[in-house]
Amino acid sequence: MTYKDEVIKAMELLARDxxxxxxxxxxxxxxSVVFGTLGTIDNSKKIELPIMEEAQAGMAIGLSxxxxxPVSIYPRMDFMxxxxxxxxxxxxxxxxxxxGKFKPKVIIRTLVGSKxxxxxxxxxxSDYTDVFKLLFKNIDVVKLEKKEDIVPAYxxxxxxSKSTILIEISDLYNSE
Amino acid sequence: MSIEDIKNKSKEDLIDYLxxxxxxxxELYLSGKIRSPVHFCKGNEExxxxxxxxxxEGDWIFSTHRSHYHAxxxxxxxxxxxxxxxxxxxxxxNNEKYNFxxxxxxxxxxxxxxxxxxxxxxxxxKEHVWIFVGDMAAxxxxxxxxxxxxxxxxxPITFVVEDNGLSxxxxxxxxxxxxxxxxxxxxxxxxxxxxxxGCGQWVTF
Numbered sequence: 001m002t003y004k005d006e007v008i009k010a011m012e013l014l015a016r017d018x019x020x021x022x023x024x025x026x027x028x029x030x031x032s033v034v035f036g037t038l039g040t041i042d043n044s045k046k047i048e049l050p051i052m053e054e055a056q057a058g059m060a061i062g063l064s065x066x067x068x069x070p071v072s073i074y075p076r077m078d079f080m081x082x083x084x085x086x087x088x089x090x091x092x093x094x095x096x097x098x099x100g101k102f103k104p105k106v107i108i109r110t111l112v113g114s115k116x117x118x119x120x121x122x123x124x125x126s127d128y129t130d131v132f133k134l135l136f137k138n139i140d141v142v143k144l145e146k147k148e149d150i151v152p153a154y155x156x157x158x159x160x161s162k163s164t165i166l167i168e169i170s171d172l173y174n175s176e
Numbered sequence: 177m178s179i180e181d182i183k184n185k186s187k188e189d190l191i192d193y194l195x196x197x198x199x200x201x202x203e204l205y206l207s208g209k210i211r212s213p214v215h216f217c218k219g220n221e222e223x224x225x226x227x228x229x230x231x232x233e234g235d236w237i238f239s240t241h242r243s244h245y246h247a248x249x250x251x252x253x254x255x256x257x258x259x260x261x262x263x264x265x266x267x268x269x270n271n272e273k274y275n276f277x278x279x280x281x282x283x284x285x286x287x288x289x290x291x292x293x294x295x296x297x298x299x300x301x302k303e304h305v306w307i308f309v310g311d312m313a314a315x316x317x318x319x320x321x322x323x324x325x326x327x328x329x330x331x332p333i334t335f336v337v338e339d340n341g342l343s344x345x346x347x348x349x350x351x352x353x354x355x356x357x358x359x360x361x362x363x364x365x366x367x368x369x370x371x372x373x374g375c376g377q378w379v380t381f
Contacts, residue, residue, distance in 0.1 A: 021298075031372060047294070052321045055287040062291020065277070066299070070291075089281045090288065098270035102277065117381035 003147040003172040007037045010154035014071060014107070015041045017158060021063060023047040024056060024073035032075035033111065033170060053079055057086035057108075061094070064104040069158065074110040077167065078126045084135075091163055092136050106163045107154070108139075114170035129167055140164040147172070179233050179251045191221045194245055197254050201244070201261055212264035215242035220338060224249055227336060231306060234275070238289040238307040241267040241280040246308060250274050275303075282343075283313040286322040286335075293331035305333040312343030315352055 014020045022041060026032040028048040038046065049056050053074065060070040074080050080087075087108075094102050113125035132141045140162055144150050150168075157164035185193065198218055205214050228249040231237070239246040244266070247257050252274050260269055267280040279285040289307040296303045313319055314337040326333050341348060370376055 050321075050325070052287075052318075052325070054318055055290065055321045055325065058284075058287020058318075059291035059294060062288040062293070063295045064291075065288070066292050066295030068295055068298075085281070085284070086287065089284060090279060094270075097268040098272070098277075101270050101272040 001147070001176070003150070003169075003175050004033075004037065006147045006150040007168060007173075008040065010151045011037055011071075012040055013151060014069075014154055014158060015045055017069060019067060019069040020071060020158070021045055021047060021068050022071045022073060023049055023060060023063075024075070025049060025051055026075060027073060033173065034073050034075045034109075053082035054086050057083035057106075058090065060106045060108075061086065061091055061104045064106050065102060069105060069107060071107045071109055074108070076113045076124050076126075077110045077128055078113070078123050080108075080110055080128070087139070088135065092138050095138060103161065104163065105161060107157045108163070108165040109168070110165065111168045111170050114173070116171060125170075127167075132165060132167075136165075138162060141167070143167045144169065145172075147175070177251045177253055179228070179231055179235075182249055182251050183229060187222070187225055190225045190249070193254075194221050194225075194248060197244065197248060197258075201258070204262065210261060210264065210266070212266060213241070214261065214266045215240075217242055217245040220245060220340075223338075227306070232302075232304065234303045236275040236277070236289070236292050236303060236305045238285040238292075238305065239269070239276070239278040240282075240285070240308060240310065240313075241278070242310075243267075243269045243278045247271070247274075247276060250276055252276060283309060283316045283318050285309075286313070286318055289333060290322045290326055290331065293326060293333035294329070296332050297329070303332065305331075306336060307333065308336045308338060310343065311337060311339040311341060311348045312346070313337075314339070315348060 022038060022045055026035045027038055028043055028046040056072055060072040063070045091104060091106060094104050112127040113120050115125050129141060129143045142153050142164060144153055144166060153166055157166060198216055201214060204210050224245050237246055237250050244257065247269050248254060252271055269278050270276065277285060286307060289305050293305040309319065323335055
């Protein structure tokens with residue numbers, strides 16, 4: 001089993017929960033490594049979105065307020081800064097600023113872009129895990145450095161009452 | 177109180193109801209009993225009353241830092257609202273029983289409202305989403321993204337722009353520039369030959 005196989009297994013586990021929806025770019029159409037990890041998931045559970053990272057983050061919050069568990073996917077961690085406003089000012093704070101009346105729970109899946117054998121450029125392979133851990137007060141941030149951690153981490157994210165950001169490492173995808 | 181109770185009142189009675197509440201909050205504010213920002217709504221009664229005639233029980237309201245009238249017209253009790261304001265939460269009035277959500281980030285609630293509307297569409301329910309923004313929010317990029325996406329996806333959402341011409345004290349249209357900004361854009365269509373990156377053939381390293 002490779003790292004990627006474990007990611008696929010984790011996505012299948014999430015998809016068995018009827019509340020789960022996968023949203024982002026390349027969830028239903030090929031375009032990034034993400035598409036290949038969702039191949040066994042029924043298209044009815046996918047919402048292919050245009051590039052609008054902040055709106056995507058907000059939509060995920062809205063879907064969670066309606067009872068869904070959105071898995072909001074950003075294929076490269078660099079792109080998450082464009083969603084940061086919604087994550088910092090809303091997802092991280094809504095529970096507190098509504099006195100616990102609204103409790104959005106979103107699973108965010110992102111990847112540190114691979115650097116080898118093909119270098120994608122400075123804006124496509126950054127790892128901001130440490131910064132994110134400092135940035136969020138109420139969102140768990142989990143970096144998936146070992147393949148055996150992947151399924152349990154996604155399972156925990158699904159069970160948790162909190163939102164979770166899970167960070168995959170593209171350079172490990174083919175490792176056994 | 178329900179939204180139907182509100183709708184059963186005459187327009188004159190509702191204007192009176194809103195303004196009396198606003199005046200009471202103003203008194204408290206001036207006496208120093210509220211120690212956080214309060215954004216008063218006076219002058220915005222009539223349009224809102226007309227719009228809320230179309231809001232139904234179960235609908236979602238997304239509002240801003242200036243939410244008192246929206247809350248009252250949604251049927252949220254005045255004493256509960258007053259208490260929240262007294263507890264310095266005027267810019268964060270949230271009430272899940274009334275599907276009432278606010279954000280004090282300009283344009284911040286827009287995509288959240290769109291997400292709720294997406295959820296309503298997915299479950300094929302009859303709820304509707306109403307989102308209220310100011311005129312500066314309506315000029316932001318994310319406003320246009322949300323309006324365009326919602327329209328093309330036929331989502332059950334109505335965007336309401338409350339245009340008082342000012343963002344804090346910045347004249348919205350003057351700061352954006354009043355002239356038509358379309359002339360500096362060139363747009364053309366083409367068909368790509370290769371995929372997004374690479375040339376459609378695997379390269380072995």
